[in-house]
Amino acid sequence: MIGIEVFSGPGGMSLGAKSAGINVKIAVEKDYYAAQTYSKNHKETTVVIDDITNIKEFVFDRGKEQVVLFGGPPCQGYSSSNQKNKSKENPKNWLFKEFIRCSKLIMPDWIVIENVKGLLNLDKGFFLNEIFKDLNELGYTVNYKVLNSVDYGVPQKRERIFIVASLNGIAFDFPSNKLESYITVGDALTDLPILNNGQISDKLEYNSKSESNYSKLMRCNADKVKNNYVSKNSDLIIDRYTHIPQGGNWKNIPNELMSNYKDHSRCHGGIYRRLSNDSPSVVIGNYRKNMLIHPTQNRGLSVREAARLQSFPDNFEFLGPINQQQQQVGDAVPPLLAKAIFDKLMEYKNI
Template identity: 55%
Template sequence: MIGIDLFSGAGGMSLGARQAGIDVQQVVEADEHAAATYLANHKPKYGIFVDDIRKYQPGKIQGRDDEGLVIFGGPPCQGFSTSNQRTRSLDNESNWLFEEFVRVVKGYRPDWFVFENVRGILETEGGIFVDHILERFQKLGYTVSSDLLHATDFGVPQKRARFFIIGSLHGKTYIFPEATHKTLVTVSKAIADLPVLSNGASTCYLSYPKRATNKYAQLLRNGLKGCTNHLVTRNNEIIIERYRHIPPGGNWENIPDHLMGNYSDKSRCHTGIYRRLELDKPSVVIGNYRKNMLIHPSQNRGLSVREAARLQSFPDDFVFKGSIGFQQQQVGNAVPPMLANAIFKNLQEHTQ
């Protein structure tokens, strides 16, 4: 089956699709840094359209009649996020970019589409966006199914829920995959084999200091001797001092008041701020983890790009481009490849 990835970001969904046997040939991504990362890891036949999706016009895809076509992607989700209450409304223009996804589907008439977003889209404006999206696809003649999937059920060491709408042009009802992992993959299994870092570590490539002792780490290493993008934002000393007071599973509430003097009202901090991960549990959501000050479970520093990528299920040979800030954003915005892979493996079975 041939694939077209819209709002691709760094390519988490594309990676899962390719692993499931989808030949992703056309890609649309407005951010030049994410596009550079995509091209460093994927080689789509028709390249990547690096511009506003509203300027993109569907073209001819050779071979689609023989192999079938699936369009997939996740329109920008920040406006639906539960952490952005001020933007969760009908007035936020970015919340309407799903219309561009619909437009492209209408232009290509693919056999299947896979629409992905955050769980907050189910709650925004009482669910009006979901109802509208479902209605738009049904009017185009698609049989649609929707569900909320949890990444931990598919081997991802992160408590991340994603909402999917999947449609068939040929009257087929997509059956969502059952959980593949009854035992949760923990933070320890995901990152404990990676090199120890200091605050502000800036050496991109580091050799592994020890053997991987669990299947998850072995899978993501894939025979490599070291990893790239093991980079950490340099925090000032007051931030590091705050980190020292936070136990595993703790957050800003554990920080003494005298170290929080720059906050006008410490009690109004979001519960996700200054959260230290726990080694024996899956991670909390890897979103804007630099802004949220997510803390390494045993070292007094933030997460490295590679550690965050591991928690998203990106393999170590997946290279991120741009400055560290852009790399962090790309990782945080991505769909976990293992979750995407489960979706597309089921889709492939539906086409047989």
């Protein structure tokens, strides 16, 4: 099966597709640094660095193989954390139309769209219904489901909607959860090096004294850890961190350390959250802005630690300035979740 990804970001969804045996031939991403990361890690894929609105054709040899078009149109307007842009007036909420336009250009056998759960209820389901209507008009049979990445071997609670459409009249049956227990933050980070606030280290040795089955899976025979980049926080921020236990958040910080907030009692519950070793992570989104805290060290997460919590293997290298790497990791589709979708899709390839 041939794959084409649009709105690719650094390539988490493509990594899942390739792990399932799909030959991803083309990826489209307009962000320079995300595209560079994609190109670095997917050398056999042609990466087009351009705005999707400028793409007028997709040139590739499809032969007799089935084709899947996939991707996640930018979701800021659909996010439950973005209350200002949840309306029909926000042009970013209409980028799914570009996905539909690409579908018309290619007419793939399969379409897979990933997005935030908020798409379900935005404008009382208007945008979700528009996607269904547009795909139905093109002749596709559409199914959707909200999946939680933690159910598919990712050490993170991250709910996302997946829309899967078939040009051949197939009602896609989503993969079921077969896990007996969840992967925890401790499982994910156990063998990674101890770091300091603001540390920037390209390659470091593993902590070989502590391993889990998950960490062994993520190593992929890498000999050293890359992307050990931690944002530099002020002494005040670090002081706040010291008061927060595993699983705690800003509510554990003494009032006198929060005096710069106009009303700190109204802080979002996800701010200053220290992860717990014994549980899966909360959503790895903009983890620098939200100031997610390492479970045992008084600092923010490194790029590699966040990547582990997203199920990116250690041989996947992120490029660009640290803030760009953090954004790439936070926005990406967890590769193991994507793999579960594409593994199921491959079961239909001979139908």
